Amino acid sequence: MLDLLAQTGLNAVYAASYISLVAVGLVLIFGVMGVINFAHGELFMAGAYAIVALYAGLNVPFFLAVAAGLLFVGCLGLLMEKALFRPLKDNPLGGLVASIGFLMILQALAVMGFGVRMVHIPPVTQEVIAFSEKVRLPVARLYVIIAAIVLLSALWYFLKRTKFGWALRASAQDPEAAALQGISITQTARIAMFIGAGLAGIAGALTAPLVSVNPHMGHSVIVTAFIVIIVGGVGSLEGAIVASVAYALVHTFVTTFWDGVLADIVGLSLMLLVLIVKPTGLFGSADRA
Amino acid sequence: MPKFLIWIAALAALIALPHGLSFSQQEILVFLTINVLLVASYRLLTLTGEWSLGHVVIMGVGAYSSALLTKKLGVYVPVSMLLGGVIAALIAVLLSFPLFRMKGFYFLIGSFAAGEIIRLLWKRFRDPFGGAKGIKGIDPMPDFSVGFYQFDFFEPTSYYYFAGVVVAVCLWILWRIEKSPVGLTFHAVHWQDKLAQASGVNVRAYRTLAFAIASGFAGISGALLAHYVGTINPNAFDIDLMVFVLTWAIVGGTATFYGPILGCVVLTVINEVVLRELGLEQMRPLIYGAIMILSILFLPNGLESIVQKLTKRRAAGGAPERSPAE
Incomplete structure (x- = not known):
């Protein structure tokens, strides 16, 4: 029993890692641009397909392929910012519809390029860290956990300690006042979009060898990310990370001891409860939206 | 009256339409007719300024209710369709208690969560909802004759006429509601909610009313769908x-x-x-x-x-x- 608990805890830490990478990106984009990026799950999917194309297809070394995936998806984010979100700045529903359109295009491209079926990716490493007979952590999962800790710490440093970070947070709080102080809103939007999309991309790339990669994999990712950002409080990065951990724990334990559908119901009910009791989320202030 | 003539011509065109189409196109036409009701009912909800992401699940509530009523209780099909709409409206009233504590973006996400929970409940509980595979072998609409036309509901054309009449009646009711004082109040709730409230309009009640009516018609569209395709499952909604x-x-x-x-x-x-x-x-x-x-x-x-x-x-x-x- 103790083994099972420890193993489930490890699984939850792994799940929390990639969920928080996706959710933090979504929060960053929402905070700075004020749009809900429905295509965020598909950016995750694009990162996974970068691994399919480069690592499984062209035998590029795994970590090089991950870096390429990060850049590729980050650039997709820049494209979205320039082509969709900037022209639709004054039309919140417009940004939502445009991101849905973009999502369909990305899905269709994945189907056309790689087929509908799931793709097999050769494992990066077979190594397993065995804490005991039944408690094991595959090293491939450890990579995801390390990446999440390193990247989120770097992001925290960037946002709180650098000049760019100050500018970014300023334009998230009050775009007009920030613009009056000489901050380029377009520039901060570009940076936020690149980082936000890139985080989703790297999460997709790192988890690609561990999950079934298919054109529709973004769906469950975006639902999870929504739950997490609502529970954590829209616009709060710390909230998103704490909520990711909490959600991953609850979801993993309910899945292990009951079943997956029930875990989804519990997750959504938690979100609804937070919306009813404290719509700004556990860590949110009523800054935006 | 030229306007009158335009209506007659449009009606004639709609009646003649399926005869120029292939079988699969006739089927698409039936779905299109049902979806017209779905989207028109959605507009009634947007009148009060709220954008829901749960409307299709509410449509599914109508479909599941009507299918279960005919299958388990042997209710006559057209009656069950109407009841499907009523049940969808009642579920909407229930959902309005938590959901209308929210507005705007939060309502959007909240309605999505509520809808997904309902949909996952269908998936989780095999009895009576049939689990992930859903409900199969739903009774079709019984054939009948209106003198000059014999309705045979294995033909998409017949179902198109039947659904067309139902949808037309529903659209007419929706239109009358929108043009009535109630409909004007919906507009007021959206554009001048503070003023409406100050003038003694119970904003919350009107938002709930719009949500319930819209959901009722969505439920009817779901029932129309269920008795046409014969199988429904959670993924359809x-x-x-x-x-x-x-x-x-x-x-x-x-x-x-x-x-x-x-x-x-x-x-x-x-x-x-x-x-x-x-x-x-x-x-x-x-x-x-x-x-x-x-x-x-x-x-x-x-x-x-x-x-x-x-x-x-x-x-x-x-x-x-x-x-x-x-």
């Missing part, structure tokens, strides 16, 4: 269809009654007929997505704004328009 409804409404425009219907018809024809005929099966979602993006970028007030420009040239002035969505 997932977010994908919801996204389509949202797109129809936004691409068509929600300032007029016909806007969302126009969006639904035009996008369905492009998606199902034109792209399919051109043999672009795999590229359909790609082109559809591109159309969505282009129309929101270059036609932010929807297809209806084109129609308004054309008709305004003919009859200067006319009814005051709602300003485009906030």
